[in-house]
Structure formats: C-alpha cells, structure tokens
Amino acid sequence: MRGKTAALTLTLALALALPLTACSFGGLTEKDAMCYIQGTMDENYLGKADPEFLELIDISEEDVDQIYADSLTTEAQFFLDSFVESELPQEEEERLLEELSKMYRQIYAQSRYTVESASKMDERTFSVKVTVEPIDIFHLVADDLSNGAADDLNSRYPDQMTDEEYLAYEVEWVELFMDLTEENLPRLGYLEPSTILVQVALGDDDYWGIPDDDFWALDALVIDYNLYG
Incomplete structure (x- = not known):
C-alpha cells in the first residue's frame, strides 16, 4: 500500500545537464565571451542562434535545433x-515527456535576459555579467494549488493506495500541473531582475566553456522554482 507523500510538491530538482558547447581557439576577446554566453542561452532557451555565434563555435543551425530539443527533453525528464x-510504462513516459517538452517550449519562449558586459580576468578566464528576469509561472500554479485546484484530484484517491492507484495518482498530478501551467501562461510575469557573473574559462582540454556550476546557477534564474523560500 502507498500513501500520498511529500514527493508530490513543487520543489523540483534543477540539476540540469543541458548541452554545453565550447570553442577551441585561443584568442578569445571580451566580445567573444559575451557572444558565447548570449548564444549559449539563446540556443538552450529560445532555440535560435545568430550567425556570429554559429561561426564562433563552428556549429550549424541544425546543431542548434538539436541542442534546443535535447534541452527541453532534459528539463521535462527532471520535472517528471x-x-x-x-x-x-514506456509509452506513458514518452507521452508525458512530449507534453512536458511542449510546456517548457512555451515557457522558455518568454525568457528575458541581458548579457551586459565582459571582463578578462586572466589568460584563461573571462567574467561575463548577465541579468535575468526570473519567470514566475510556477508561482502562479502554486497559488492555484494552494487555493484548492488539486482538491478534486485528492478526493478521488484514498489515503492508502495500491501501487497501481499511486501510479495513476502521480500521472494525474503531472497532467494537472501541465493544465494549470497552460491556463496561467497568459498571466505569466517576472520576478525582480537578478544579476550574476558567469565565467567563460579555458579548460585543460584547451576548449573554452562555461563551468557547470556557473551554468546551473544561471539556469536556475530563468524560471524561478523557489516557491516556498
């Protein structure tokens, strides 16, 4: 038997393993570092990249499309x-991942961020200043849930459930969350802007890139998941 657990909260894991590109040349400039951060964010959140970025890291528009699709799938998988x-069941998981990817595509289309400046720290490191306006969509969903949006769902399941019932309950939670997100998209807004310094660093493999911790810190600002903090 299974009970309704605290696992079904809105405290989502955000340790995203999004694809990161890297450029392998040595003479990076402040302008290049800014272009690199701008392009990396654009490809992951908007599914686009300007010609300067494509040339900088030597990838094609088809590569950007694939990175964007993979990013959405990764986000959807962590949500699920x-x-x-x-x-x-595999078929059910694939269905939910596809729907969640569409959900994130709509949310990320509203991303707001500005790459403001870059400074060369030393021969191996640039520091890039980025300001992000965090998307508040999940705050709106949390408000709906606090106001009883899940009451009907909860009333239809017993406090103690079989494995089959619990699976159905979890799937309905995901579907409810997606429905509430869809309903709140026209009301989507932003929290106070946050500014962060992101490194572009030359690794031991002689490739420039964004350190994982820096990218994850930046990524965590785009959609705000800190609903109870």
Whole structure:
C-alpha cells in the first residue's frame, strides 16, 4: 500500500545537464565571451542562434535545433522524475515527456535576459555579467494549488493506495500541473531582475566553456522554482 507523500510538491530538482558547447581557439576577446554566453542561452532557451555565434563555435543551425530539443527533453525528464517515483510504462513516459517538452517550449519562449558586459580576468578566464528576469509561472500554479485546484484530484484517491492507484495518482498530478501551467501562461510575469557573473574559462582540454556550476546557477534564474523560500 502507498500513501500520498511529500514527493508530490513543487520543489523540483534543477540539476540540469543541458548541452554545453565550447570553442577551441585561443584568442578569445571580451566580445567573444559575451557572444558565447548570449548564444549559449539563446540556443538552450529560445532555440535560435545568430550567425556570429554559429561561426564562433563552428556549429550549424541544425546543431542548434538539436541542442534546443535535447534541452527541453532534459528539463521535462527532471520535472517528471520529481513528480513520479513509480516506474512508468514506456509509452506513458514518452507521452508525458512530449507534453512536458511542449510546456517548457512555451515557457522558455518568454525568457528575458541581458548579457551586459565582459571582463578578462586572466589568460584563461573571462567574467561575463548577465541579468535575468526570473519567470514566475510556477508561482502562479502554486497559488492555484494552494487555493484548492488539486482538491478534486485528492478526493478521488484514498489515503492508502495500491501501487497501481499511486501510479495513476502521480500521472494525474503531472497532467494537472501541465493544465494549470497552460491556463496561467497568459498571466505569466517576472520576478525582480537578478544579476550574476558567469565565467567563460579555458579548460585543460584547451576548449573554452562555461563551468557547470556557473551554468546551473544561471539556469536556475530563468524560471524561478523557489516557491516556498
């Protein structure tokens, strides 16, 4: 038997392993570092990249399309893993991932960020200043849930559930969350802007890139998941 657990909260895991590109030349400039951060964000959140970025890291528009699709799938998978602890049938998991990817595509299309400046720290490191306006969509969903949006769902399941019931309950939670997100998209807004310094660093492999910790810190600002902090 299974009970309704705290696992079904809005405290989502955000340790995203989004694809990061890197450029392998040595003579990086402040302008290049800014272009690199701008392009990396644009390809991951908007699915686009300007010609200067494509040339900088020697990739094609088709590569950007694939990176963008992979980013959406990765975000969708972490969302699903946060809500569903049962083992989903493969067909059901694929369906939910596809719907969640579409959800994130709509949210990320509203991303707001500005790459403001870059400073050369030393021969191996640039510091790039980025300001992000965090998207508040999940705050709106949390408000709906606090106001009883899940009451009907909860009333239809017993406090103690079989594995089959619990799986159905988890899937309905995901579907409810997606429905509430869709309903709140026209009301989507932004929290106070946050500014962060992101490194572009030359690694031991002689490739320039964004350190994982810096990218994840930047990524965490785009959509605000800190609903109870």
